[in-house]
Each structure stands twice: as structure tokens, then as C-alpha cells.
Amino acid sequence: MTGRRGGRPLVPAYLSTGGVARPSRPHLERLSVLTGTGTPAPAGLPAAQLALLDALDDGSLTVVEAAALLRLPVSAVRVLAAELMDRDLVLARAPIPPAERFDPDLLKRVADGLRALKHT
Amino acid sequence: MAFAPSSTPSDTRARRTAGASEDIHLPATARDLVKILVAGPFGVGKTTLIDSVSEIRPLHTEEPLSEASARVDDLAGVRDKRTTTVAVDFGRISLPGGVVLYLFGTPGQERFRALWDDIAYGALGALVLVDGRRIDASFDVLGLVEETGLPYAVALNAFPDAPRHHTGEQLRAALDLAADTPMVTCDARDADSSFDALLALVQHLIDRHAPEGR
Numbered sequence: 001m002t003g004r005r006g007g008r009p010l011v012p013a014y015l016s017t018g019g020v021a022r023p024s025r026p027h028l029e030r031l032s033v034l035t036g037t038g039t040p041a042p043a044g045l046p047a048a049q050l051a052l053l054d055a056l057d058d059g060s061l062t063v064v065e066a067a068a069l070l071r072l073p074v075s076a077v078r079v080l081a082a083e084l085m086d087r088d089l090v091l092a093r094a095p096i097p098p099a100e101r102f103d104p105d106l107l108k109r110v111a112d113g114l115r116a117l118k119h120t
Numbered sequence: 121m122a123f124a125p126s127s128t129p130s131d132t133r134a135r136r137t138a139g140a141s142e143d144i145h146l147p148a149t150a151r152d153l154v155k156i157l158v159a160g161p162f163g164v165g166k167t168t169l170i171d172s173v174s175e176i177r178p179l180h181t182e183e184p185l186s187e188a189s190a191r192v193d194d195l196a197g198v199r200d201k202r203t204t205t206v207a208v209d210f211g212r213i214s215l216p217g218g219v220v221l222y223l224f225g226t227p228g229q230e231r232f233r234a235l236w237d238d239i240a241y242g243a244l245g246a247l248v249l250v251d252g253r254r255i256d257a258s259f260d261v262l263g264l265v266e267e268t269g270l271p272y273a274v275a276l277n278a279f280p281d282a283p284r285h286h287t288g289e290q291l292r293a294a295l296d297l298a299a300d301t302p303m304v305t306c307d308a309r310d311a312d313s314s315f316d317a318l319l320a321l322v323q324h325l326i327d328r329h330a331p332e333g334r
Contacts, residue, residue, distance in 0.1 A: 029242060031153040031222060033146065059145030062153065062222075064210060068179035069144065073205075074238075075184070095153035095242065104329045106152060106219070107244070111322045113215025117173075118315040 017048065017079040028078045030064040031095035039089050048072075052080045053089055062095075144176050144212075151218030156321065157240060159226045159265060160249035161257040165277040166225035167209045169249065169308035173315060174211025174223065183208050183235050206232065208239065223318075228261025236264060246272040247321045249308070252282035255294050262295060271328055273302040273321035300324075 036056035055069050067077040084090035100106055158166045170178050182205040209225040224239050246265050250258045265272045292303060302324045306317040
């Protein structure tokens with residue numbers, strides 16, 4: 001069995017990245033938090049990058065939320081975000097501070113939080 | 121009718137902004153972002169459960185499937201065999217204390233393996249939804265969860281016309297669950313019931329980390 005018939009692009013949205021398939025940064029998770037730096041966008045920024053930057057105008061978004069908002073695959077947003085990070089227009093942070101990744105207290109906070117929402 | 125229609129909207133839903141232009145930006149208090157997979161076959165109620173508890177109307181991303189996936193497609197719920205994407209729903213719950221919990225509705229078929237691995241990366245665990253009318257539809261999901269090594273709990277979504285002759289033990293045996301895997305019954309349409317199912321999972325996660333008991 002060989003590749004897909006006709007060589008149709010998997011998702012046209014990939015064109016949004018100008019043909020770049022892999023982000024220039026190692027790993028942006030679905031829940032990595034993207035925040036605009038406030039630096040004015042330079043002239044000539046590709047439209048898709050500009051759209052992502054605009055979406056971050058009013059606050060931070062996770063990668064997956066930005067993807068839903070812009071109707072792009074997560075993989076495309078990873079590429080766009082990495083390009084904006086290279087231009088110092090966007091900052092990304094990990095979903096959880098690395099030190100807390102296996103903190104048992106985190107689970108307890110989740111449980112307490114769910115209980116609080118349920119009982120209010 | 122087994123379920124009273126909930127006349128009082130849950131707190132979670134009440135906090136949602138009405139109208140089309142919902143603001144989905146993260147609350148400024150958001151600090152720790154965690155995720156739980158809500159896994160199960162098509163039509164088991166994943167999106168319903170997420171909708172019940174999410175503070176935002178559930179969003180979705182269109183995820184490309186791998187070629188290997190696309191080729192074996194005869195899946196119910198995705199009519200067009202040339203379809204090369206699958207929609208993945210997700211919702212969000214901001215908890216007191218800066219924790220934001222994301223719920224990802226994850227289709228659990230082997231052909232979604234690459235997508236599954238990407239979504240499962242860093243997840244706390246999985247809530248596996250089971251439909252009592254077609255238990256075997258959940259076998260794939262359970263296999264995938266166990267392969268991934270994600271801790272999980274099982275929630276039987278109580279569809280009104282589901283057979284009631286199952287005892288808990290029969291169902292556990294049919295699903296081949298380990299003795300310490302929690303199994304609860306829930307109504308995915310009901311926020312409190314869905315919160316309870318999530319709590320059963322999170323309590324299980326806590327217990328695993330504290331083998332000496334609480």
C-alpha cells in the first residue's frame with residue numbers, strides 16, 4: 001500500500017504556515033499557554049501569524065484553544081506560535097511549572113476544586 | 121423516565137457567558153493547567169459530559185488522521201470514507217486555587233493511536249465512558265488506555281433504555297477491570313453526576329500516589 005490517492009493535501013490549513021510542517025521550537029503542548037508580548041507586529045507579517053497574534057490581544061490562550069478559535073489544526077498553530085516566538089511577539093509557558101509536575105498536592109487541589117464546584 | 125430534567129442549571133453552566141461572542145481567553149488566575157481524557161466510543165456521551173461541566177461551550181479542533189488511519193476507515197459517525205480529519209471536543213473548568221482542568225473527548229480506536237498519544241501526553245488520567253447497551257464498543261478504548269499506561273476510572277453512562285440486569289460485578293467482569301479500578305454510574309447530562317464521576321477518577325489518582333491510605 002502506498003500513499004494517499006491524488007496527493008491531495010491532508011488539510012488545506014497547512015498552507016497557513018507557508019508550507020512549514022514542523023515548529024522551530026521543540027515541543028509546544030496542547031496546553032502550553034501563549035501570551036502576546038505586546039511588541040507591535042512588524043509590517044508584512046503573514047496573515048495566519050497575524051490572526052494568531054490578534055487572538056492573543058485580549059489575553060492568553062492555550063495552543064488548543066487558539067486552534068479551535070482560528071479553526072486550524074493544532075499542528076499548524078504549533079508552527080505559527082513558534083514563528084511568533086522566534087520574532088519575540090509571543091511567549092509560551094508550560095501548562096504546569098516543571099517542579100510541580102508530579103506534585104501529589106496538585107491532585108488534591110483538583111479534587112477539592114471539583115468538590116467545591118459541585119457543592120456551591 | 122428515569123431522569124428528572126434538571127430545571128436548575130448547574131453552577132458551571134450558569135457561569136457561562138450567553139451569546140455567540142463568548143470570550144475563551146484564560147482567566148488571569150490560571151496557573152496550573154491539567155487535563156483528563158474523557159474516552160469512549162462514538163456516541164457514548166463524551167461531549168455531553170464535557171458540556172455538562174465545562175465553563176466554556178465545548179470547543180473542538182479538527183485533527184488530521186494518519187494515512188494508516190484513513191485507509192481502514194469504516195467508522196460509524198464519520199460517513200465520508202475520504203474524511204481525513206476527526207473532531208476532538210474539549211472543555212475547561214477553572215477550579216479555585218488557580219488550577220484549570222481541561223477535558224478532552226478522545227475517540228478510543230486503535231486507528232487514532234497517533235492522535236491519542238498526542239492528546240494523552242501529560243494527562244492526569246482518563247475517565248472511560250461505557251454504554252451499557254454496547255459494552256463491547258468500549259473494549260478498544262480500554263485496551264488503548266491500558267497500553268498508554270494512563271490510570272483510569274470507568275463511568276457507565278446511564279442511558280434510559282440500557283439493560284438493568286447487569287450487576288456491577290457482571291459489568292466489571294465483562295470489562296475485565298482490575299479490582300482497584302473505580303466504576304461508577306453517571307448521567308452525562310447532569311453536571312453534579314458528571315463531577316462525581318470525575319471525582320471518582322481523581323480520588324483514584326490520589327490513592328495510587330498514597331498507597332498507605334489517606
